[in-house]
Amino acid sequence: MDHHLSPEHEELRRTVEEFAHDVVAPKIGDFYERHEFPYEIVREMGRMGLFGLPFPEEYGGMGGDYLALGIALEELARVDSSVAITLEAGVSLGAMPLHLFGTEEQKREWLPRLCSGEILGAFGLTEPEAGSDAGGTRTTAVRDETTGDWVVNGTKCFITNSGTDITGLVTVTAVTGRTADGKPQISSIIVPSGTPGFTVAAPYSKVGWNASDTRELHFDDVRVPAANLLGTEGRGFxxxxxxxxxxxxxxxxxxxxxxxxxxxxxxxxxxxxxxxxxxxxxxxxxxxxxxxxxxxxxxxxxxxxxxxxxxxxxxxxxxxxxxxxxxxxxxxxxxxxxxxxxxxxxxxxxxxxxxxxxxxxxxxxxxxxxxxxxxxxxxxxxxxxx
Incomplete structure (x- = not known):
């Protein structure tokens, strides 16, 4: 297999390398020491189109691929991992579920702003008792028979990009029923930031990644429309x-x-x-x-x-x-x-x-x-x- 980069990929690599050394490197140490999210740097990454790299142009993306995303992440991480993980989580965990499993309406509503970096998305999977054993999810989502809304209750932990000033949504995995043999049926549900009952804890005190945002999330009778189901019910796992x-x-x-x-x-x-x-x-x-x-x-x-x-x-x-x-x-x-x-x-x-x-x-x-x-x-x- 030929691992030489195409001219387009090489141009991207050089562009991100220059950005990492000229923009990120001189500033990120101060953000890191203050445990402060680097909004200015993230906005510039959005203007460069980095958050839209692997997504189609019709949704505001750059029309690239996953190789392009990896190239950008590698060049950023050569200088700083907090900035790199903000991009990785924003794309792979925040926007990609909508791209792969969302309805056309969901894509039109969310992807253009996610691709531009105007907002960040997060992926609410890990829980206090469900890390590597993700099948042990305890968060639940129950349909209100009167309104059709999903009512979400539970806690998520270690969630990246979930509490910034520009976080727009969190995709949450939740138990929505049981199979015939009693196993939990897990679905994915979109919860927009600011929804009543959805609260975000203070940032964790971490050993590293100190300029990235990582929080615990709480859902107390959080109501979202039935249309916020991502993909098919029961296919969240x-x-x-x-x-x-x-x-x-x-x-x-x-x-x-x-x-x-x-x-x-x-x-x-x-x-x-x-x-x-x-x-x-x-x-x-x-x-x-x-x-x-x-x-x-x-x-x-x-x-x-x-x-x-x-x-x-x-x-x-x-x-x-x-x-x-x-x-x-x-x-x-x-x-x-x-x-x-x-x-x-x-x-x-x-x-x-x-x-x-x-x-x-x-x-x-x-x-x-x-x-x-x-x-x-x-x-x-x-x-x-x-």
Whole structure:
């Protein structure tokens, strides 16, 4: 498979690389330290069309594909992961469910504003007792027989982009009934921000991703019209499995970007920092560390691009997406640790980007399916007993 980028994809890569270095890099450290959402940067990303990359032009998108999204995420994450995860969640989790499963009316209502970055969407899946076991959903949605409205009750946690000033909606998974054998029947329902009974908690105090928005959500007799059902009733479980499969490619691209950013910063520091009379980059111990880091980042890139290419071509990609996510997240943690070691005491100082990368890396082995879940998926795709 040819992994060379097309001229269009290469132009996108250079554009986002320039934006990341010229706009994001000089400002994001202050936002990160203040735990503040970077509205100005996000608005600029919207004007660039990044939130509309994989969506059709008829809905305000750029007419691109998932490979284009991954390229943008990798280049952003080479500089900062908070900005990258805001884009990833806004596209893969916020807008993609509407694109894949929404009615024409739902697409016309929401996608143009999501593609432009005017509003952000969020995906309410995880709950306090339903993380990796997403089938353990406790949130419920019951039809009011008089009005036909859905009445939603429950709690969601760790939801990205859910409490910003520009959040427009959250797609919530909820139990809407039971199957013949008593298993929960899960559906997806659109809940617009500001709906009575829908409250958003204060931002979490997080180890990393400090310039991104992550909240707990509460639904207390939240009423939305019957038309807010996303897709077919009872198909919510299958829908979010599809969303997570695709999202793993996006997270793999983001993780690859962080891993490559660690290489970038380590090379720069190793050329400048002197010890025992010469630059530390001249010592074999440092050279070997950086060489291994580059090898891992390169291999991770091949993995996510392969999975994305399969998705774009309409081929099966579940196993490849799981492998890409598992490997790239592991590499991100490894490279962040080594980059911090190369920087020595300065790597422990927040003024250096590698300190931010170290703090941001660990969540990549957890979000969008833990490393353990990825291994389960790979084993199943190989035909091993479940």
């Amino acid at each position: 299958a829908q979010f499995l599809r969303i997570l499969d695709e999202g793993r490619i996006a997270i793999a691209a983001l993780a690859t970007g962080l891993a490559q950013g660690c290489v970038d910063e380590s090379v720069k520091y190793a050329k400048e920092r002197k010890a025992f009379g010469r630059a530390i980059g001249g010592y074999q111990a440092i050279q070997f560390k950086i060489a291994d880091m580059e090898m891992k980042a390169h291999t991770a890139r091949l993995g996510w691009r392969d999975a994305a290419s399969r998705l774009v071509a309409g081929e099966p990609f579940k196993k490849e997406a799981a492998m890409a996510k598992l490997y790239s997240s592991t590499v991100a943690v490894d490279n962040a640790r080594e980059a911090t070691q190369i920087h020595g005491g300065y790597g422990f100082m927040n003024e250096y980007p590698v300190a931010r990368m170290w703090r941001d890396s660990k969540i990549l082995e957890i979000g969008e399916g833990t490393s353990e879940v990825q291994r389960m998926l790979i084993a199943r795709e190989l035909g091993l007993p479940s």
